[in-house]
Amino acid sequence: xxxxxxxxxxxxxxxxxxxxxxxxxxxxxxxxxxxxxxxxxxxxxxxxxxxxxxxxxxxxxxxxxxxxxxxxxxxxxxxxxxxxxxxxxxxxxxxxxxxxxxxxxxxxxxxxxxxxxxxxxxxxxxxxxxxxxxxxxxxxxxxxxxxxxxxxxxxxxxxxxxxxxxxxxxxxxxxxxxxxxxxxxxxxxxxxxxxxxxxxxxxxxxxxxxxxxxxxxxxxxxxxxxxxxxxxxxxxxxxxxxxxxxxxxxxxxxxxxxxxxxxxxxxxxxxxxxxxxxxxxxxxxxxxxxxxxxxxx
Ligand code: AMP
Ligand code: MG
Numbered sequence: 001x002x003x004x005x006x007x008x009x010x011x012x013x014x015x016x017x018x019x020x021x022x023x024x025x026x027x028x029x030x031x032x033x034x035x036x037x038x039x040x041x042x043x044x045x046x047x048x049x050x051x052x053x054x055x056x057x058x059x060x061x062x063x064x065x066x067x068x069x070x071x072x073x074x075x076x077x078x079x080x081x082x083x084x085x086x087x088x089x090x091x092x093x094x095x096x097x098x099x100x101x102x103x104x105x106x107x108x109x110x111x112x113x114x115x116x117x118x119x120x121x122x123x124x125x126x127x128x129x130x131x132x133x134x135x136x137x138x139x140x141x142x143x144x145x146x147x148x149x150x151x152x153x154x155x156x157x158x159x160x161x162x163x164x165x166x167x168x169x170x171x172x173x174x175x176x177x178x179x180x181x182x183x184x185x186x187x188x189x190x191x192x193x194x195x196x197x198x199x200x201x202x203x204x205x206x207x208x209x210x211x212x213x214x215x216x217x218x219x220x221x222x223x224x225x226x227x228x229x230x231x232x233x234x235x236x237x238x239x240x241x242x243x244x245x246x247x248x249x250x251x252x253x254x255x256x257x258x259x260x261x262x263x264x265x266x267x268x269x270x271x272x273x274x275x276x277x278x279x280x281x282x283x284x285x286x287x288x289x290x291x292x293x294x295x296x297x
Contacts, residue, residue, distance in 0.1 A: 002027045003244060005257045010230060011239035018227040023187040024246040035253045042256035043083030049263035050120065054088040056268045057118030060177045063259060064123035066132070067184035068222060069212050070194035071245045072252075073124050076184065079252050080122065080259065090115060094125035102143070106130040106161075107168055117176050127168075128181075131161050131229045136221045162232030169238040179238045180262045182255060183226065184245035188219050 003025045010016045027035070053059065063080070065073045077091060092113040101109045107127055115121035134140050135158055143150060152160070169179045195216075198208040215222075234240045241258050245251040273281070 002031075003254075005241070005254060005261060008241045008243050008254060008258075009239050010234045010242060011236050012231075012234040016227060016230050016234065016240070016242070018185075018223050018230075018242075021185055021242050022244045023185050023190065025244045025250045027247070027250055032247075032249050035249055039079070039249070039253045039256045042253070042260050045260050046080075046083045046256065046263065047085065049260065049266075049268060050084045050088065052268035052270055053120070053263065053266065054085070054118045055270050057116075058176065059266045059268065060115045060117040061120045061180065061262065061266070062115065062123060062172070062177060063120065063180045063182065063262075064126040064128070065182050065184065066125060066128050066226075067245065068186055068191060068219075069215060070191050070198070070207075071184040071186035072248050073184060074207075075248060076252055076255050077122055077124055080255060083256070084120070088119045089122065090119070091122045091124065094123065094127075094129055106134075107164070114172075114177070127165065128229060128233075131158050131165070131232075132222065132225045135225045136218055158228065159232070162229065165233045166235055166238075169233070169235065173237040178262055178266065180258060181233075181238060181240045182258060183230065183240060183242045184251055185242050186245040188216070190246040191216065 003022065053061070065076060067073050081089065081091070090113070094109070097106075097109065110123070110127040113121060113123070135154065138154075140157060141150060150157075172179055195208060195212060198204040230240045230242065241254070243251050243254045243258075
């Protein structure tokens with residue numbers, strides 16, 4: 001049996017072990033077309049559900065994507081976007097924080113990009129970078145904060161951040177939002193292949209940077225940071241989806257499954273007009289029909 005969405009879901013029950021989690025699904029090359037068709041079907045469903053989400057304007061959705069370089073975040077977003085109406089959707093990429101952003105608390109910049117209710121925000125990376133790259137490079141030790149914040153051990157410091165993130169996501173849930181958290185789990189070998197492709201294909205050169213090689217060398221530290229972050233922040237209301245990402249077409253299907261699934265949970269409905277307004281609509285319709293008749297069209 002191939003992996004499905006349930007296999008990828010981790011809501012904090014038990015312990016998530018990153019080294020035991022597959023990066024490559026147990027599917028054959030020949031099944032690609034079938035999965036691409038399923039992804040296309042999900043895109044239709046997504047569009048219908050998003051239309052209702054927007055019309056209802058009751059609940060907002062944040063879809064955040066985390067991954068190592070070249071795991072397919074950008075192309076996944078491109079595919080997801082092709083299925084939804086750009087009205088009511090925003091995409092934001094979280095880069096190295098600016099001086100302005102660093103002078104605030106780390107959740108501040110994420111808050112400024114939250115969607116309105118009824119809308120979807122896609123985060124390409126997110127505030128999770130603040131427990132990933134910030135931990136791997138020990139950046140937090142250089143932050144301009146009082147000693148009571150930076151005197152902690154690494155474990156204490158990030159333990160507090162996991163709690164803050166859990167509380168933040170619960171706060172969002174209690175205020176009409178869902179946060180869908182996706183980790184595209186790619187293998188180091190697949191990353192190596194994709195980097196080589198980025199170097200060989202001139203149209204992809206811009207995606208490659210020398211620092212990608214330096215980050216790649218820190219793979220074990222990143223995996224530890226991901227494992228701890230996922231264990232520390234997966235909850236019933238904001239579970240993680242750890243998606244095998246070595247085959248892009250399979251990963252896209254699973255991402256589309258996850259988005260359709262969360263939209264179905266939201267179960268958005270078109271607002272129903274009260275009876276008096278529906279009566280008015282019938283009057284307007286009668287007027288419009290009689291105009292058309294008068295012109296003989
Ligand atoms: P890319 O997504 O390849 O364009 O690269 C964005 C870079 O910004 C990545 O190397 C991230 O690790 C880095 N980045 C994102 N958020 C933070 C953060 N809070 N602190 C430090 N670096 C970050
Ligand atoms: Mg990069």
